[in-house]
Amino acid sequence: MESQYQPKAIEPQVQAQWARDNAFRAPDDSPKPKYYCVSMLPYPSGKLHMGHVRNYTINDSLYHFMRMKGYNALMPMGWDAFGLPAENAAMANGVPPAKWTRDNIAYMKKQCQAMGWAIDWSREVATCSPGYYRWNQWFFLRMREKGLVYRKTGVVNWDPVDMTVLANEQVIDGRGWRTGALVEKREIPMWYMRITQYADELLDSLDGLGWPEQVKQMQRNWIGRSSGVEFTLPYAAETAQRMNEGRGPHLDGGNTNKQGLAVFTTRADTIMGITFAAVAAEHPLATEAARNNPQLAAFVEECKKGGVQEAELATMEKKGMPTGLYVLHPFTQEPIEVWVGNYVLMSYGEGAVMAVPGHDERDFAFAKKYGLAIKQVIDVEGKPYSTDEWQEWYAAPGRNVASGKLDGLDQEAAIDAVAAELERIGLGRKRVQYRLRDWGISRQRYWGTPIPIVLCPKCGDVGVPDDQLPVVLPDDMVPDGSGSPLAKSPEFFETKCPKCGGDAKRDTDTMDTFVDSSWYFMRYTCPDAKTMVDERANKWLPVDIYIGGIEHAILHLLYARFWTKAMRDMGLVKVDEPFANLLTQGMVLNHIFSRRTAKGGIEYFAPDEVQVSTDAEGKILGATLEADGSAIDYDGIGTMSKSKRNGVDPQDMIERYGADTARLYVMEANPPTDTVLWSDKAVDGAARFLRRLWKMVHDHVSAGVVKPYPDPGPLPGDREDHPRELSKELKELRFKLHKTIEKVADDYGRRMQFNTAVAAVRELLNLYDDVKDRSPVARAVAQEVLENAVLLLSPIVPHVTTALWRELRPETRLLDQPWPAVDPDALVQDTILLVLQVNGKLRGHMHVPADATREQIEAAAMHDEQVLKFMAGQKAKKVVVVPGRLVNVVV
RNA sequence: GCCGGGAUGGCGGAAUUGGUAGACGCACGGGACUCAAAAUCCCGCGGUGGCGACACCAUGUGGGUUCGAUUCCCACUCCCGGCACCA
Numbered sequence: 001m002e003s004q005y006q007p008k009a010i011e012p013q014v015q016a017q018w019a020r021d022n023a024f025r026a027p028d029d030s031p032k033p034k035y036y037c038v039s040m041l042p043y044p045s046g047k048l049h050m051g052h053v054r055n056y057t058i059n060d061s062l063y064h065f066m067r068m069k070g071y072n073a074l075m076p077m078g079w080d081a082f083g084l085p086a087e088n089a090a091m092a093n094g095v096p097p098a099k100w101t102r103d104n105i106a107y108m109k110k111q112c113q114a115m116g117w118a119i120d121w122s123r124e125v126a127t128c129s130p131g132y133y134r135w136n137q138w139f140f141l142r143m144r145e146k147g148l149v150y151r152k153t154g155v156v157n158w159d160p161v162d163m164t165v166l167a168n169e170q171v172i173d174g175r176g177w178r179t180g181a182l183v184e185k186r187e188i189p190m191w192y193m194r195i196t197q198y199a200d201e202l203l204d205s206l207d208g209l210g211w212p213e214q215v216k217q218m219q220r221n222w223i224g225r226s227s228g229v230e231f232t233l234p235y236a237a238e239t240a241q242r243m244n245e246g247r248g249p250h251l252d253g254g255n256t257n258k259q260g261l262a263v264f265t266t267r268a269d270t271i272m273g274i275t276f277a278a279v280a281a282e283h284p285l286a287t288e289a290a291r292n293n294p295q296l297a298a299f300v301e302e303c304k305k306g307g308v309q310e311a312e313l314a315t316m317e318k319k320g321m322p323t324g325l326y327v328l329h330p331f332t333q334e335p336i337e338v339w340v341g342n343y344v345l346m347s348y349g350e351g352a353v354m355a356v357p358g359h360d361e362r363d364f365a366f367a368k369k370y371g372l373a374i375k376q377v378i379d380v381e382g383k384p385y386s387t388d389e390w391q392e393w394y395a396a397p398g399r400n401v402a403s404g405k406l407d408g409l410d411q412e413a414a415i416d417a418v419a420a421e422l423e424r425i426g427l428g429r430k431r432v433q434y435r436l437r438d439w440g441i442s443r444q445r446y447w448g449t450p451i452p453i454v455l456c457p458k459c460g461d462v463g464v465p466d467d468q469l470p471v472v473l474p475d476d477m478v479p480d481g482s483g484s485p486l487a488k489s490p491e492f493f494e495t496k497c498p499k500c501g502g503d504a505k506r507d508t509d510t511m512d513t514f515v516d517s518s519w520y521f522m523r524y525t526c527p528d529a530k531t532m533v534d535e536r537a538n539k540w541l542p543v544d545i546y547i548g549g550i551e552h553a554i555l556h557l558l559y560a561r562f563w564t565k566a567m568r569d570m571g572l573v574k575v576d577e578p579f580a581n582l583l584t585q586g587m588v589l590n591h592i593f594s595r596r597t598a599k600g601g602i603e604y605f606a607p608d609e610v611q612v613s614t615d616a617e618g619k620i621l622g623a624t625l626e627a628d629g630s631a632i633d634y635d636g637i638g639t640m641s642k643s644k645r646n647g648v649d650p651q652d653m654i655e656r657y658g659a660d661t662a663r664l665y666v667m668e669a670n671p672p673t674d675t676v677l678w679s680d681k682a683v684d685g686a687a688r689f690l691r692r693l694w695k696m697v698h699d700h701v702s703a704g705v706v707k708p709y710p711d712p713g714p715l716p717g718d719r720e721d722h723p724r725e726l727s728k729e730l731k732e733l734r735f736k737l738h739k740t741i742e743k744v745a746d747d748y749g750r751r752m753q754f755n756t757a758v759a760a761v762r763e764l765l766n767l768y769d770d771v772k773d774r775s776p777v778a779r780a781v782a783q784e785v786l787e788n789a790v791l792l793l794s795p796i797v798p799h800v801t802t803a804l805w806r807e808l809r810p811e812t813r814l815l816d817q818p819w820p821a822v823d824p825d826a827l828v829q830d831t832i833l834l835v836l837q838v839n840g841k842l843r844g845h846m847h848v849p850a851d852a853t854r855e856q857i858e859a860a861a862m863h864d865e866q867v868l869k870f871m872a873g874q875k876a877k878k879v880v881v882v883p884g885r886l887v888n889v890v891v
Numbered sequence: 892g893c894c895g896g897g898a899u900g901g902c903g904g905a906a907u908u909g910g911u912a913g914a915c916g917c918a919c920g921g922g923a924c925u926c927a928a929a930a931u932c933c934c935g936c937g938g939u940g941g942c943g944a945c946a947c948c949a950u951g952u953g954g955g956u957u958c959g960a961u962u963c964c965c966a967c968u969c970c971c972g973g974c975a976c977c978a
Contacts, residue, residue: 043978084977156976167976218895218973253935314892343892347975362892436975443976513978551972553895558975581968586896587972637970643977668916669903675896675971680916682903689916691930751907759905759915766915835911840959843910880958890958 001701001807005694005800007658011709014799015116023815024118028525028536035071038521039061040548040556041078041125044104045085048111049640049647050678051381051549051588054666057796058754059547060117060586061667064795065748067118068819074540076524077112077119077884079105081128082448084167085481085642090447097447098475101128111651115659116799123524127516128447129346132523134470135532136515137452138189141463142570148194151461154440155282155347157307158186164483165444169643172602173308178481180204180600185304187282190442190509191451195562199223199434202561210581212673215553222554223433229268229419231356231428233277234260236326236335240289261285261327261338262350263431268422269414272403273356273377275367277327278320282352286340290324296321296340303342318343318366330427331404341366347437361633364390377403439559441512446477448510456497456504466499471506484508516564517556521546521578533567538574546579549587550673551639557582583752588673590646592635593623604645605632637677648678661687666760667796689762690800693789696765700782701807703774708787709734710823712780730781731826733771737785738826740764744792745819752795761792783808785801788820835886836861838870846887854881861887 002009011248018024038057042052059075062085064813067073079101086097093100105126112119125132143149157166159176165188170177195202203223206216235243240259260278279285281303290297299321320341327336343362344353357367357374367374374387380398383391397411406414422428450471451462464471474492477485486492486508497504521543523529524537557579566577591612593605605625610632612623623634640647653662665686670676675752707713726734740760769783771778793812794801805814829850834857836844844866848857858879861867871891881890 006892040978045978080978165976168974171976214895221894223972224894308976311892316892439975445976512976514975517978549972549978550896552978554973555975556978591973639972641977669906673896674904676903679903679917685916697929703945732953746907755903756905756907756915762915837911837959840910840957845911878958880910882910885960886976888910888958 001698003695003698005691007660007690007800010803011114011116011659011799014802015113017802018116018118021815024075024120024152025122026072026120028539030072032070032072034544035063035066035073036075036525036543037066037075037545037547038524038543039075040546040552041080041127041203041517041520042108043080043083043085043642043646044101044108045642046104046107047647047649048108048115049588049650050666051640051647053115053650053662054588054672055547055549056112056115056117057663058583058672058752059668059753060115060663061544061748061795061800062545062547062752063395064798065819068795069749070789070818073118074120074123074524074878075118076123076125076521077117077121078125078520078524079108079127080513080517080520081105082133082510082516083128084169084445084447086195086447087445088643090114090478090527091481093290094478095186096476096478098128101447108463111654115650116656118798123305123527125520125523125527126754127513127520128473130470130472132520133359133449133473135519135523136449136511137464137469137471138466138532139519139567140511140515141452141466143193143566144463148197148566150192150194151189152192153187154190155185155187155308155420156441156444158184160184162482164481166307168307168309169639171309174242174306174312175600176857178599178600179383180597182305183307185306185308190440191453193439193562195559196434196436198227198565199560200438201565202436202485202558209577209579211891212584215550215557215582217585218553219558222436222558225432226266226435227430227432227625228264228266229415229422230262230264230350230433231263231268231330231422232260233327233330233336234427236328239325239327239338240321242325243285260427261352263352263354264349264431265354266433267356268418269360269397269400269406269409269411270356270359270377271331271354271418272400272406273358273375274336274354275357275373275375276331276339276355278339278344278353278355278366279323279808280346281340281342282346283340283344283351285325285338285352286323289325289338289340293324296323296625300340303340313343313345314554316342318362318369320366320370324403330422330425339370339697348435358387359394361390362393364394375402377401426489439512439514439562441515442507442509443512444484444487444508445510446473446479447709449515450486451475451507451509451511454495454497454504454505455507456500456502458502459497459499459504461507462499462504468498473510483793484510486510514556514559515563518560519567521560522567522573532574537572541573541575542578542580545581545583547583548585550584550675551587553584565619584673587639588648588669588674588676588678589637590640590648590678591620592646593632594635594644595630595632604643606645619655627733640678648680653680653683657683657687658799660800661690664690664756664758664797667754669755671753671755690797693793694804695767696799697786697790697804697807700779700786703779705808705810706776706779706783708784709777709780710784710825712783724777726777726781727773727860729771729773730778733781733785734823734826735829736764736767737788740881741788741792741820741822742827748795757792758796765789790814791817834861834884836864836867837886837888838867838887839890841870843867843870854883857881857887861889 039055063073063075081101086101089100090097132794157171159166159181161179161181166176233823281300286300290300320339323337355363357363358376359378376385378398379401380393380396383393400406400409400414419430450473452471454462456462479485493506493508495506496502522533522537525540526534561576567573591607591711593610594602597603609626610623611626612620615618622633623632625632650662665683743760744757747753790801790804802814831847832850834846846864874891876889878890
């Protein structure tokens with residue numbers, strides 16, 4: 001055995017052996033129970049970053065652990081290969097996205113292999129291959145047949161200089177990131193998937209999932225089921241006349257009602273407090289009112305400025321303008337003026353709201369700003385009410401006042417009464433409403449799945465027939481930032497209508513890449529299937545543990561759940577949910593540096609290109625570019641990402657220390673769910689530990705391997721007069737060993753907290769190191785400790801442990817070893833150590849027999865010197881005994 | 892703005908169900924080995940006071956519940972993630 005730990009020699013050799021043995025190929029037919037562990041597939045941005053290393057090492061450790069526990073484990077890998085960064089890279093260096101993407105995949109696959117992850121590469125999937133995305137197209141058409149796909153207009157960010165649609169990420173402070181131009185909202189036709197049809201099931205089946213509670217809560221809130229009342233505020237006579245003239249364009253989504261303005265509220269009990277109504281700038285009523293009101297038209301135009309991001313809309317100053325149009329209160333027939341508000345979203349509800357400034361904080365602020373009436377109609381336990389300043393309790397449920405027939409009713413009764421009355425007069429009813437909106441999947445981009453629709457002037461939208469799938473994306477194009485190249489390529493879009501055979505045009509939009517990631521984990525199970533999926537999917541699904549970043553807690557996970565249910569309803573798979581258990585990894589963060597370009601766009605700089613100045617506490621104050629010393633902006637810390645150029649490539653660490661050290665470092669540094677600010681300060685500690693482990697095994701093996709305790713057989717040099725009885729020291733070591741096996745199994749299997757598992761093994765080996773006994777029986781215990789320590793660490797550092805196992809048990813292979821068993825005999829203790837407290841403060845310790853009764857413990861504590869000292873002669877008021885833990889004397 | 896999460900020594904973190912705050916590391920300081928360096932090994936390492944035994948303080952801030960709170964409750968501050976076209 002080599003006396004020095006040499007990862008550079010060991011790792012390639014061990015990996016080559018795994019490859020020869022096909023060690024990680026998971027058979028579809030195995031008598032063992034399956035364990036399907038999947039990580040969110042990486043976007044092939046160029047190189048792995050530390051977030052990937054963390055993600056896949058967690059996955060890999062769980063794979064090995066469950067394999068040792070007797071499962072047929074499968075860890076697949078694929079590439080989320082469509083998307084925006086490939087187009088940006090193409091624009092920057094003139095290489096087609098296809099080539100750039102394939103090169104990146106090749107490089108990153110090598111990195112994955114160098115990390116030694118137990119990936120079954122025979123199942124590799126890349127979403128940009130026609131063999132994969134044809135099934136996106138095929139399923140899109142099936143969903144369309146079922147009415148789960150439909151077309152309507154949607155609002156996008158429009159860059160008026162580049163004449164192109166921008167992603168939210170490409171809008172910085174309301175301007176296009178390349179042009180610096182002010183972004184506008186623009187309505188375009190798009191394809192939608194009817195996820196709202198599954199809203200109830202998506203909500204209800206969360207309860208049974210083994211997911212973190214916080215993620216389930218986020219999804220519940222996102223879906224946002226609320227029950228309320230939908231009703232119509234009838235138009236006042238003059239308004240009705242204007243709206244009925246039909247000059248205002250009507251949207252096709254059923255948003256307008258010829259007789260009035262449709263609104264939805266969860267606070268129908270406050271209906272008597274309505275003092276005005278507000279509509280979105282895009283609402284037909286606003287359009288009509290603006291027709292001969294230039295000031296209002298200008299305001300409506302102004303509302304169209306800026307992007308479509310919710311965060312931007314929610315934080316901007318609330319502005320409004322009266323339309324001069326009126327609706328009537330459904331009960332009193334009092335006229336209510338309709339305002340246009342920049343905070344009313346056309347995409348949510350009806351695009352119109354009733355305003356009750358007396359009991360809604362936002363309406364209150366708006367009414368104050370524009371001098372509108374504020375009316376109290378709810379009383380909360382007699383708390384004071386004044387229209388001067390908003391108070392929290394104004395929005396709380398209470399009893400109705402100044403509300404006519406509703407007076408004295410509590411919230412529930414008032415809502416019921418209002419709903420009943422509205423229904424009686426035919427103006428409204430109770431309804432369940434969701435915050436969740438249908439999923440718009442059309443993207444005006446090149447590098448994605450083509451939408452398989454032909455637009456025929458005679459037949460309308462026609463689905464591409466199955467036998468003409470896939471609609472292949474040409475892979476030699478280079479986008480230029482001014483709209484999709486597909487829309488400029490007649491070779492792509494010119495086609496014949498599949499129905500009538502006449503000249504027609506393909507849809508040149510591509511699908512949202514969330515489509516790709518909604519079912520790839522199914523395709524892994526049958527990557528060569530001639531159908532979307534086959535029976536093998538039902539063998540492996542659901543995914544037993546899904547691992548990935550917390551940033552996907554809502555969108556990706558919700559879309560994949562929806563997609564799975566849609567596939568189930570078409571009989572393609574049998575599962576209701578794709579991911580039985582979920583481990584959300586915390587983000588790996590790094591500093592972000594940027595500067596504004598001359599054009600008004602933005603460019604980012606990698607932290608290693610930057611010199612920073614800090615204050616006394618190490619806080620970063622400013623930064624300069626190392627290359628030319630120019631000042632740039634420090635933008636704080638954020639997620640490692642390609643676009644912000646703050647990712648850290650693990651390659652340096654692998655080359656310097658080896659894969660095992662890199663793996664150990666990321667696993668022992670923090671719990672997997674923690675957000676971490678990137679640092680490699682402690683990586684030396686991981687390297688040191690592996691060297692130390694190597695040396696311990698080396699020193700032991702050099703004296704000859706023996707059979708491990710408790711059944712060592714005849715020991716070399718053993719004689720009749722050598723005691724087989726363990727010394728106190730060796731008993732303690734074995735106690736620690738078996739406690740550690742127990743703890744590490746719990747940490748891996750239940751807690752999924754690897755940092756504490758490593759710490760526990762470190763503690764064990766620290767104790768082992770202190771034992772200097774070299775007697776034959778001590779050597780058998782040493783063999784037991786080392787073998788088990790190697791097994792416990794093997795899921796995290798598989799290369800070095802493979803090499804060490806070969807020395808400890810030359811006739812066997814580490815990968816075939818089961819998870820070690822706990823020896824109950826080793827855990828038997830005669831005495832236990834109790835903590836002694838006086839008034840809750842630690843005052844001493846005491847050993848008691850393991851079977852001592854509460855009375856005996858109490859009596860012993862009351863005679864303890866320290867306890868008596870701190871009781872200072874006072875009588876005990878109370879004695880708290882927590883069995884196995886502590887005694888607290890209260891005086 | 893809304894939803895979800897976080898804050899513990901110089902640093903990463905531990906304390907799993909309300910029961911010894913700081914496990915295990917990193918960095919640092921001292922020492923051993925060495926011609927020297929690296930590597931390795933040993934000792935120390937939250938703060939304040941004390942020669943010391945020891946005492947007091949301390950888990951973002953301010954309150955509360957409890958024999959006992961890092962853990963539970965209330966109010967707040969700052970940071971991170973998401974907000975539907977980054978993936």
